[in-house]
Amino acid sequence: MQQSVTMPSNVDGKLSVFDRFATATSNFTSRAVFFVACVIIVVLWAPSFLALQNIDTWQLIINTITTIVTFLLVALLQNTQKRSDDAVQQKLNAIADGLADLMDDLSAEHPGLRVDLAELRAAVGIEKREGA
Incomplete structure (x- = not known):
């Protein structure tokens, strides 16, 4: 059974009105203008x-x-922090999945990689894929 992985390039870029508002607010409050306004108040x-x-x-x-x-x-x-964390997690999952595939391909030439591959799969929860 092949694991379905959402690649970072496939992440849906559609944001709700609230998400867009939260992003705009985050962008505004992280600027010096907002701090100056707070000091003025x-x-x-x-x-x-x-x-x-x-x-x-x-x-x-x-x-x-x-x-x-x-x-x-x-x-x-x-x-905004939750969405940022989710995006980072998706990227890390894609990297771990790609690394596992690479290690699986190279394990025939380098048998020591099988142990490292098993540790990687256990550490990040990647299921072993069956051959096509």
Whole structure:
């Protein structure tokens, strides 16, 4: 039975609206502009105590803003990280599969490769293929 492997070049490039939004958000938040905007918010917030005259309201404003932004960014960035991890895993699977095929082909000339091939298959979960 031949194992079905998705090659990196065959990965479906279609992204949902949420995935595209998460990618755009990740790209934006990883730039210096986003950090500068965060610093500006804190700089504007700090002297606002003089206008609010209530320390509880003053703290509540920054706590609410940071909590909401953090909560939403974690969800969006987790999405992009998961997709990135999946893509890396698919590439590693393709490399391991190709290496196993190469080792299998060369094992007739180099019998010591059979032990290494068995270890590779056991380590990454590649099933032995039957001849065509």
